[in-house]
Amino acid sequence: YWTFRGRLANGMSLVRVAYVFSPEYTQTCDSLSKVPNRASMVHSLIEAYGLLEHMR
16 A cells, blocks of 8 residues: 655645555456456556555
8 A cells, every 4th residue: 555644735634545456356347347457457557657666
């Protein structure tokens, strides 16, 4: 998960965000008909932006 500390310019606090990944869970989510392959696409974007290296 990521931990954000501090306050935004509008005074709102930043919060802790969790990201859960497993190949099995991704495959299951990708099979849902509403938005096919959404889980794989989101994970690919997170990798492409280099966000995985900022997670614990």
